[in-house]
Amino acid sequence: MSLIGLVDCNNFFASCERVFEPHLQNRPIVVLSNNDGCVIARSQEAKDLGIPMGEPYFKVKAMRHPDLVVRSSNYALYGDMSARVFNSLRHFTPEIEIYSIDECFINLDKFSHGDLKTYGMEIRQKILQWTGMPISLGIAPTKTLSKIAARFAKKGDGCEVLRSRADLHYGLANTPIGDVWGVGRRWARSLRADGIYTALDMTRAPDAWLRKKMGVVGLRTAQELRGISAHGIEQVTPDKQSIRVSRSFGQMLHSQDQLEAVIKTFSLRASEKLRRGHLVAQQLHIFLRTNRHREDQPQYRGELSAALPYPTSDSRIIQKTALACLKRTYRAGYHYKQAGVLLYGLTHEDHMEYSLFAQEAPDSAPLMQALDQINKRYGEGSINIGQCRTERSWYATRNHVSPRYTTSWQELPKVR
Incomplete structure (x- = not known):
């Protein structure tokens, strides 16, 4: 076992x-x-x-x-x-x-x-x-x-072993169906309507009925509750399907210049995450939001997607594409509360496939690697692409943040 x-x-x-x-x-x-x-x-x-x-x-x-x-x-x-x-x-x-x-x-x-x-x-x-x-x-x-x-x-006491038949029976009988991993609120409500109130009840339900009601996912959950493993340990973490960098602003923004500074920063951050995972992106999406809770102000939700010229993690290409999307999405006269950049169509950099007519990708890896190493050594934003404002009044409010004790030399704990 x-x-x-x-x-x-x-x-x-x-x-x-x-x-x-x-x-x-x-x-x-x-x-x-x-x-x-x-x-x-x-x-x-x-x-x-x-x-x-x-x-x-x-x-x-x-x-x-x-x-x-x-x-x-x-x-x-x-x-x-x-x-x-x-x-x-x-x-x-x-x-x-x-x-x-x-x-x-x-x-x-x-x-x-x-x-x-x-x-x-x-x-x-x-x-x-x-x-x-x-x-x-x-x-x-x-x-x-x-x-x-x-x-x-x-x-x-912090450690529980459910292995013997008696222990398993007790654990299953005292676990509400809504607390079972993989059973959400909607399924829990539906199962309770059919008389299944605990994990033990689910183990006793017929397989054919479970499969018809919940599909193969529900059947596998029941098998796992019966002690039959349907999900092994997955040591290899699958590649991400998308990367998102977004933020609600500490103060509302209204000018295109302010939003350009935001989108530039988010594009750089998303590109760094790509390279950290050895990934490249094929598509980009940006969005802008006003504050939906401010009913006294006009509301706007703008978003736009664009294909990158080739699969890339080059900050320059990603930033240029994001700014082009912002130019088409921005509307004057609104107070913006949130924005974001989403990269998707991700593949591993070793498995890139190019279209027959796609623009050939230049080898930007050494330059991007140097950029990442400098920012890692001297701090985020030490070197940027183009002109990025260092003043970021739009950053989220964090009035009660503790020091980054383990990741910043300037914030190491002090012994007195």
């Missing part, structure tokens, strides 16, 4: 904030979205205060709770802490599938004859010691069951 572990970082964003500020332990923490708009993450203490996900910041501020800590989202810190946790897990097993920024599956087949509970607790202790990150670990025969085990681990 295969064994899969689901590692889930507890209250990940809030826990990242605590790693370098231990005085925040046991204090309620909320992390805000772009522009410090609403709550996107909470510590357990904040959940206990009754602060819901998506709560607008002005309502949280009105609580005036003396111990409440508010942080703007710090994705540079969160991304690096995520990589540290996952790299540390490779000391225990080389087979890891990264599922999200705070979750991954690990293959534990080689440890099936040992004391899994003890081994799981050892993994938790080592990850906490090496990275400062508290994790929960659910161990079971399949991915879907390991997700259920991880739910129980969070409520218990």
Whole structure:
């Protein structure tokens, strides 16, 4: 029987904030979205205060709770802490599938004859010691069951093993159908109408009925709940299908010059992401949005797509195409709140296919590599394509952001 572990970082964003500020332990923490708009993450203490996900910041501020800590989202810190946790897990097993920024599956087949509970607790202790990150670990025969085990681990001592028939029966019987991985709200509502209220009920449903009602995806979910693996560990991360760089502005913009500075910056950032993944793009899409919540102002939603002259990750080509799209999309007389650049039609740079009549792509790789290395060494925006404004008053509001402790030399933690 295969064994899969689901590692889930507890209250990940809030826990990242605590790693370098231990005085925040046991204090309620909320992390805000772009522009410090609403709550996107909470510590357990904040959940206990009754602060819901998506709560607008002005309502949280009105609580005036003396111990409440508010942080703007710090994705540079969160991304690096995520990589540290996952790299540390490779000391225990080389087979890891990264599922999200705070979750991954690990293959534990080689440890099936040992004391899994003890081994799981050892993994938790080592990850906490090496990275400062508290994790929960659910161990079971399949991915879907390991997700259920991880739910129980969070409520218990941090590690749950669902392997014996009795443990599996208990876990399935006490998992509402809406909490099963792969069953969304719509399917949960429909299944409850048919008398399926728990994961255990789903395991007992006839295969033919499940396939007719939910298709092959529903049937595979039921098989996973029965302990039959339908999804193995995928160690090779598939190439991205698209890359998007967008932002809501800290203040509304109205002139074409201001929006050109935005689109130039977004084009450069999207190009860097392409090259980081060794990808090239064939299509580009830009969009502009006014503030739909300002009913006192005229509304406009503009967007346009364009084909790139050839598959490329060259910042100059991407920026030129994006600015041409902006010129056709921009409308005067509006106050713009959001814009974005989307690259799609992505392929790996080693698998590029050119049209017979396509323009031949120049070898821009050395130049782009030099640009990336300079910006990596001296900081984002140290060198740009063309004339990019360094003044970015349109950047999102982040009044409560913590330092980038692990990714910026200027923001390293200081020992006094």
